[in-house]
Amino acid sequence: MLNLVLFGPPGAGKGTQSERLIDRYNLVHLSTGDIFRFNMKNDTDLGQLAKQYIEKGQLVPDEVTINMLAAEVEKHPEAKGFIFDGFPRTKPQAGALDELLHSMNTSISAMVALEVPEDELKARLKERALSSGRADDADPAIIQNRIDVYNAETAPVKDFYIAQNKFHGIDGVGSIDDITSRLTSVIDTL
Structure with missing residues (x-):
């Protein structure tokens, strides 16, 4: 089973690249952002809770995110693998994801990280x-807060995967095709 963490700051191109990788490797895409937006649009309890945090540019609490993601994974018992997009965002989430997949x-096969300079992200x-x-x-203030939260709370997750020899940094600047090519050249070696 091929399980990828597609990693990078807001605006790095995770959603765009996920679409291409899903087709190529026949994976299930699990985007916490998409799941939160669906729940917010449909005004579910989870959506109302998530909205309080997202509108301020803050992370949704780990427990809520982990439980939601576990429910999504369980909906796909036939999956050949998953792309986790926007998750894990903290080291506790990375540990919880390892436990879920171990069960x-x-x-996780690899974390592939799209590395993009801050001015390009904005x-x-x-x-x-x-x-x-x-x-x-x-909103520029929300954008800056999201980048700051990523740098302070999410970027350290790469250390979790570096320690497991599963981290691969990818240059996330260039054409969509060039970035896809960089990603697949790493993934094809897994």
């Missing part, structure tokens, strides 16, 4: 706000 007799997020109508991408 399924599998593990430009991409502003563009995404215009093209997709995502309000969380329109």
Whole structure:
């Protein structure tokens, strides 16, 4: 089973690249952002709770995120593997993901991280706000807070995977095709 953590700051291109990797490797895409947005749009209890944090650019608490993700994984017992997009965002979440996958007799194959400079991220997020109508991408203060939260709380997760020899940094700047090629050249060696 091929299980990938697609990692990178907001605006790095995780969603775009996930779509390409899903098709190539026949994986199930699990995006915590998409799952949260679905729940917020449908005004579920989880959506209402998540909205309180997301609108401020903060992380949704680990317990809520982990329980939600476990439920999504269990919906796909036939999966050949998963792309985890936007998860784990903390070291406790990384440990919880390892435990969840261990209970399924599998593990994370690799963390592939899209590395993009901060000024490029800000430009991409502003563009995404215009093209997709995502309000969380329109406010410069929220964008900066999301990047700051990523740097302080999420970026250290890469150390978790470095310690397991599963971390692969990928240059996330360039054409979509070039970035996909860089990703697949790493994944094909796993």
